[in-house]
Amino acid sequence: MTIHQLLILGADKIDPGTIGVPAVKDPNSVLNNVLTTVYTWAGIICVLVIVIAGVLYTTSAADAAQVKRAKNAIIYSVVGLIVIVMAFAITQFVLGRI
8 A cells, every 4th residue: 555545544544633624614713713803902992092182172271273183083993993894894794604
Protein backbone atom coordinates (compact mmCIF):
# COMPACT_ATOMS: atom_id res chain seq x y z
CA MET A 1 0.00 0.00 0.00
CA THR A 2 1.24 3.44 -0.85
CA ILE A 3 1.08 6.50 1.38
CA HIS A 4 -1.53 7.99 -0.92
CA GLN A 5 -3.83 4.99 -0.44
CA LEU A 6 -3.34 5.12 3.33
CA LEU A 7 -4.28 8.79 3.37
CA ILE A 8 -7.39 8.11 1.33
CA LEU A 9 -8.45 5.29 3.64
CA GLY A 10 -7.87 7.36 6.77
CA ALA A 11 -9.32 10.60 5.43
CA ASP A 12 -12.87 9.83 6.46
CA LYS A 13 -11.73 8.82 9.97
CA ILE A 14 -9.81 11.99 10.85
CA ASP A 15 -11.74 14.50 12.94
CA PRO A 16 -10.35 18.02 12.49
CA GLY A 17 -11.09 18.89 16.12
CA THR A 18 -8.93 16.08 17.47
CA ILE A 19 -5.82 17.24 15.64
CA GLY A 20 -6.23 20.92 16.49
CA VAL A 21 -7.61 22.17 13.18
CA PRO A 22 -10.65 24.41 13.59
CA ALA A 23 -13.78 23.34 11.80
CA VAL A 24 -14.64 25.16 8.61
CA LYS A 25 -17.15 27.92 9.29
CA ASP A 26 -19.83 29.27 7.04
CA PRO A 27 -18.45 32.30 5.13
CA ASN A 28 -21.68 34.21 5.78
CA SER A 29 -21.33 33.82 9.53
CA VAL A 30 -17.69 34.94 9.40
CA LEU A 31 -18.65 38.00 7.34
CA ASN A 32 -21.55 38.72 9.67
CA ASN A 33 -19.27 38.56 12.73
CA VAL A 34 -16.66 40.84 11.16
CA LEU A 35 -19.21 43.41 10.03
CA THR A 36 -20.99 43.36 13.39
CA THR A 37 -17.67 44.08 15.10
CA VAL A 38 -16.93 46.94 12.70
CA TYR A 39 -20.41 48.42 13.19
CA THR A 40 -20.09 48.13 16.96
CA TRP A 41 -16.76 49.95 17.07
CA ALA A 42 -17.97 52.63 14.65
CA GLY A 43 -21.03 53.19 16.84
CA ILE A 44 -18.88 53.47 19.97
CA ILE A 45 -16.63 56.00 18.25
CA CYS A 46 -19.66 58.05 17.12
CA VAL A 47 -21.06 58.13 20.64
CA LEU A 48 -17.67 59.18 22.05
CA VAL A 49 -17.41 61.98 19.49
CA ILE A 50 -20.90 63.17 20.46
CA VAL A 51 -19.91 63.22 24.14
CA ILE A 52 -16.65 65.07 23.42
CA ALA A 53 -18.47 67.55 21.17
CA GLY A 54 -21.02 68.10 23.93
CA VAL A 55 -18.23 68.92 26.36
CA LEU A 56 -16.70 71.28 23.80
CA TYR A 57 -20.09 72.92 23.32
CA THR A 58 -20.64 73.48 27.03
CA THR A 59 -17.12 74.81 27.59
CA SER A 60 -17.09 77.06 24.52
CA ALA A 61 -17.91 80.17 26.59
CA ALA A 62 -20.03 81.53 23.71
CA ASP A 63 -17.04 81.56 21.32
CA ALA A 64 -18.74 81.37 17.92
CA ALA A 65 -15.99 79.30 16.32
CA GLN A 66 -15.99 76.71 19.12
CA VAL A 67 -19.79 76.49 19.12
CA LYS A 68 -19.84 75.96 15.36
CA ARG A 69 -17.10 73.30 15.61
CA ALA A 70 -18.98 71.45 18.36
CA LYS A 71 -22.32 71.63 16.53
CA ASN A 72 -20.76 70.34 13.32
CA ALA A 73 -19.12 67.46 15.19
CA ILE A 74 -22.45 66.52 16.77
CA ILE A 75 -24.30 66.74 13.44
CA TYR A 76 -21.69 64.70 11.58
CA SER A 77 -21.59 62.08 14.32
CA VAL A 78 -25.36 61.70 14.35
CA VAL A 79 -25.38 61.37 10.55
CA GLY A 80 -22.59 58.80 10.82
CA LEU A 81 -24.54 56.89 13.43
CA ILE A 82 -27.60 56.86 11.16
CA VAL A 83 -25.47 55.59 8.27
CA ILE A 84 -24.03 52.84 10.49
CA VAL A 85 -27.50 51.71 11.60
CA MET A 86 -28.73 51.69 7.99
CA ALA A 87 -25.66 49.75 6.83
CA PHE A 88 -26.20 47.24 9.63
CA ALA A 89 -29.86 46.80 8.65
CA ILE A 90 -29.00 46.37 4.97
CA THR A 91 -26.25 43.89 5.77
CA GLN A 92 -28.53 41.83 8.00
CA PHE A 93 -31.23 41.85 5.32
CA VAL A 94 -28.84 40.74 2.57
CA LEU A 95 -27.10 38.08 4.66
CA GLY A 96 -30.48 36.82 5.81
CA ARG A 97 -31.52 36.25 2.19
CA ILE A 98 -28.45 34.18 1.29
